[in-house]
Amino acid sequence: MHLIPLPALTDNYIWLLHDSDGHAIVVDPGDAQVVEDALRTRQLQLRAILLTHHHLDHIGGAATLQHRYSIPVYAPADDRIACATHRVCDRDRIELGAPDVSFDVLSIPGHTLTHVGYVGAGLLLCGDTLFSLGCGRLFEGTPAQMLSSLDRLASLPGATLVCAGHEYTEANGRFANEVEPANHLLQSRLQQVAKLRANRQPTLPVALADELATNPFLRVDTEAVTEWCARRGVVGDRVARFAAVRAAKDSFRA
């Protein structure tokens, strides 16, 4: 199976997955033209669309592609996603024939209330819930909901490749470095990210294990993040620590 992040709009990735027979699926096609171009260049046949949440930069091209190819569109049960043909719920399993791949659906609210992630083929397609070195903004959910969603993702095998919806890694890294300047794995990740971006290469996908070692939003139980919170007067439980890190990121400018 081949995995390709297609850059779209300002900083989105549309994830394209295809087999060697040319059968393809896309996740979060915010722009139909980007997908059409990729299909033509690689001589692929689009067989299905997976959507993680209702934001336009993730679903904007889905209706056009659905009409053109008459293919299933899997999406969470949310009226704001009108082009869905198959509504998915937590723990559903999607079995696709071609390409031959199946996905488990995880309900991961926080960024939006109906946000889902798809886990299969060693990949985690997580939309705007988990980013490299960051996590999504809490537009609809509470810190407790988002933390519980991130806990679910964190429990997946460490080798799982995180396929997030945006190229935010460099900016996220500047904030992560404020929280954990003494984290050596974070330092080497930042160097790797700087090199990739200098060459206009994607920083994704990234192994979940690497995120667990460097992403402050997955590290609220560590001594480093607990101490960072304490220095800012946050002494509550792990939800309070997560909320404090998220709020600090929201107002971080660097």
Ligand SMILES: [Zn+2]
């Ligand atoms: Zn979003």
